[in-house]
Amino acid sequence: MKLFSAAYAPNPRRVMMFIAEKGVTDIEVVQVDLVKGEHREPDFRAKSPLAQVPTLELDDGRTITESRAICLYLEALYPEPNLMGRDAFERASIEMWDRRAELLFAMPLLMWVRHGSPMLEAVEKNQNAEVASWYQAQALRMAKWLDGELAHRPWIAGDRFTIADITAACGMDFAKMVRWRPGDDLPNLKRWRAALAERPAGQTPA
Ligand SMILES: N[C@@H](CCC(=O)N[C@@H](CS)C(=O)NCC(=O)O)C(=O)O
Known part of the structure; x- marks a missing residue:
């Protein structure tokens, strides 16, 4: 393959x-x-x-x-380690969190970068500063929401690492291109990202 x-x-x-x-x-x-x-x-x-x-x-x-x-x-x-759920409830629950991680968190971050980073001009031909600013506000609001969710559990979909963590981290790391990282006002998001850095997935170059 x-x-x-x-x-x-x-x-x-x-x-x-x-x-x-x-x-x-x-x-x-x-x-x-x-x-x-x-x-x-x-x-x-x-x-x-x-x-x-x-x-x-x-x-x-x-x-x-x-x-x-x-x-x-x-x-x-490659079923092990399992990242997408073992039984019907777990598969649905991980899917739910993965969709939220993608649509509510990663997507606004990606759109902020696509429209706001000069480095993306060649890929996003219709860059628009107002679109960047709208998605920036949306992304920061969702970061706060996710930080609140992570106050209750170690990983996005529960007590173990899943695809939802990968999806959220990809969106979050891409925002380095607009110089955004979670600060001290988002302690749970910071703690979660630090834990992810210790895993095999965390070794993948951004
Ligand atoms: N929904 C697709 C999105 C794929 C996508 O947007 N890929 C970007 C790179 S991250 C791309 O190929 N962009 C090329 C372009 O926009 O011209 C997925 O999850 O794979």
């Missing part, structure tokens, strides 16, 4: 962190240069029609895009 990834990009990093946590070493990682626009070339679009990374190419040529769908596939191939 080949994973098409890209430096600094948060969605491929979600899969890279998932793979690191599983201890999987037999997937070839191919870097795509987004700044040069390699993902828009016809050869790559044949694998990923929306011209996005990550893209997983199976040995028989079939492809899977969407980071979460790729993680779901890898969870089935």
Whole structure:
């Protein structure tokens, strides 16, 4: 299998962190240069029609895009350590927290960076400072909300590390590009990120 990834990009990093946590070493990682626009070339679009990374190419040529769908596939191939739930309730609960981590927390952070970082000009052709500022406010509000949630448990979906932690960390780390990290006013978020840094997923370059 080949994973098409890209430096600094948060969605491929979600899969890279998932793979690191599983201890999987037999997937070839191919870097795509987004700044040069390699993902828009016809050869790559044949694998990923929306011209996005990550893209997983199976040995028989079939492809899977969407980071979460790729993680779901890898969870089935490499079930341990479990990151997406063992029984019906746990799977639903982790899915719930992963969707919240992605839609409510990571997404506003990513949109803030896409529209607010000069380094992203080549990828986000329609950068707009007002859009950046709207998502910044939304992201900071959600960071406070997540900090409150993490006051009650060590990890986002409960007492063990799951894909929801990976999803939230990818969004949060990407915000370094707009120089945002949780400060002392978000102590639970800081403690959670420090704990994640000690894990295999935490060794994946941002
Ligand atoms: N929902 C998709 C989003 C994929 C995505 O937005 N990938 C970005 C990199 S993080 C990309 O390929 N961007 C290229 C572009 O916007 O032109 C997923 O989770 O995989």
